[in-house]
Amino acid sequence: MAPDSSTLAWKIPWTEEPVVQLVALENHLFPQINQEPQKSTYSMKDGLGRNISFLAERNHKFVPFITAPGDLFEMWWFQQGLSFLPSALVIWTAAAFIFSYITAITLHHVDPVLPYISDTGTVAPEKCLFGAMLNIAAVLCVATIYVRYKQVHALNPEENRIIRLNKAGLVLGLLSCLGLSLVANFQKTTFFAVHVCGAVLTFGMGSLYMFVQTILSYQMQPKIHGKQVFWIRLLLVIWCGVSAFSMLTCSSLLYNGSFGADIVQKLHWNPEDKGYVLHMITTAAEWSMSLSFFGFFLTYIRDFQKISLRVEATLHGLTLYDTAPCPVNNERTWLLSRDV
Known part of the structure; x- marks a missing residue:
């Protein structure tokens, strides 16, 4: 046997x-x-x-x-464990940016040189594509962040400091996903305040999430993983921080009212326009910050190759009745009487 x-x-x-x-x-x-x-x-x-x-x-x-x-x-790298999640997140989000950008510049809705990412999804029809694809990206981001949370928790079940940081990272990551959905569905030309709140959540909470995960990587090396992973994530966080500082500083100067009130709704810029340099620095920093996000999530691929999740169904009874069904003595009720 x-x-x-x-x-x-x-x-x-x-x-x-x-x-x-x-x-x-x-x-x-x-x-x-x-x-x-x-x-x-x-x-x-x-x-x-x-x-x-x-x-x-x-x-x-x-x-x-x-x-x-x-x-x-026999297996491709993205078939190992859950490594397809961060891969799909980065590829899908990048595709959302690229497709909406191509559509927007083809229809002359934005300037081809460094528009805001959200400007490429402001006018129909590209705003429909932009919103739908970013909503799916937000779902993929939630799944990726949750799997990362479960992985860190499983690797460090008794480290109180790591557990607290891990929970904080989960909350920050979910808030960033919420912001991504708000940015996708509320354009700046219609709901500017909501759009800005979504951008702050996406980039602000997302940057803090990367920072927390980098601290966790430092806490877990070299026992859980090598120092190389920590250094790569640290460089990406520094890249993100420099981009965030540049974007925050220049956008604050650009939208303080010195260049007119209608600058918020502006989609086309010329080099002779007031605030053009600040606008270009802000948009370049936004694209740079997005690339740092992509790079950070790509570092999850190797980690996710070593984890899988399983959903298990547990039945609390043999039927779906709220109460025990009445016994039936082999009776059959006909929908139509035989006598009719």
Whole structure:
């Protein structure tokens, strides 16, 4: 009788490298091995779908090994774990920016040189595309932030400081996602105050989220991951901070009323316009800040390759009645009487 593959999968701490591991199993798990031949080979698939063979010996040692070296490369990188989430988030959001930008400049709704990101989604029809795609991006962002929260919590279940920072990062990230949805659905030409609030939430809370996650990376290295991840995220946070400071400073000077009240609704700029330089610095900083966000979420890909989530349904009863159903003595009620 072959051993239960599910027990083997639970018992053997599989690693990424195709190395041979000897795992001693308790005698009471597989007593039937004593009746097996001196050596037997069993096969199963691991969590990544690779063919794994187990060499069972009479001394209750199991040797797992990959049957073919090429099996390691059967899966693409985005198929491992949940790495598709940050990948999809970055690709989808970038596509939203690019498609709305191309549509806006094709219809001459904005200037081709560094418009505000939200300006490319202000006028129909591009605002419909911009809003729909960014709403989906907000959902992907929520999923990515939640998975990151669960991963950090699972890796550090008893570190109080990390737990508090992790919860703070979750709240900041969700607020940033809310802001992204507000920016997508409330254009500056119609609801300027709501649009600005959404932008502050998106970029402000998003920057703080990156900062908190960088602190968490520092706290978890080198035990959980290497120093390289921390340094990359730190550089991205510095990049984001410089862009945020430039955007905040120049936009404050631009919209303080010195250049006219109608500047808020302005979509087309000429080099001779007042405030043109401040406008260009602000828009360049906004695009730069968005790129730093993309880079930061891309650093999650390697981490997410090592995590998966499972949804389990638990039934609280055998029926969906609020109360126990009345017993039925094999009666059948006809929709139409036979006598009619």
